[in-house]
Amino acid sequence: MNRGWLGHPPTREPAMRPTSITVSSATTSAWIPVDHRKTPFNIGFGVVVTNTCTYKIQHTFDDVQDSAVSPTAFDHPDVTGETTNQDGNYAFPVRAIRLNVTAWTSGTATLTVIQAG
Numbered sequence: 001m002n003r004g005w006l007g008h009p010p011t012r013e014p015a016m017r018p019t020s021i022t023v024s025s026a027t028t029s030a031w032i033p034v035d036h037r038k039t040p041f042n043i044g045f046g047v048v049v050t051n052t053c054t055y056k057i058q059h060t061f062d063d064v065q066d067s068a069v070s071p072t073a074f075d076h077p078d079v080t081g082e083t084t085n086q087d088g089n090y091a092f093p094v095r096a097i098r099l100n101v102t103a104w105t106s107g108t109a110t111l112t113v114i115q116a117g
Helices: none
Strands: 019-023 041-049 053-062 073-084 087-090 095-108 109-115
Touching: 019 073, 019 095, 041 053, 041 095, 053 109, 073 087, 073 109
Parallel strands: none
Antiparallel strands: 019 109, 041 087, 041 109, 053 073, 053 095
């Protein structure tokens, strides 16, 4: 019987562990790289806010791990100008995601990203 592989059956790579990043000022977080080659790509994210800030989620199609590249940021179409806890997703490939706090009075904003696989 031919199963399309030789030797051991293919192993499934573990899914991306939930990754979180917190900021406590008007700034952009570090980029969170994701695996743009995963099929299906599916990424879920959530932002939890304490106290007062305004934020947006951004993504890039550039390789953020290449120091010669200055990534171009694009705003998520639904999660921008937010002041409360929000969640969203990416159904199509991007290379990295970050949190951009555009106005801050006090507290923190935490972005958590989970990629299916």
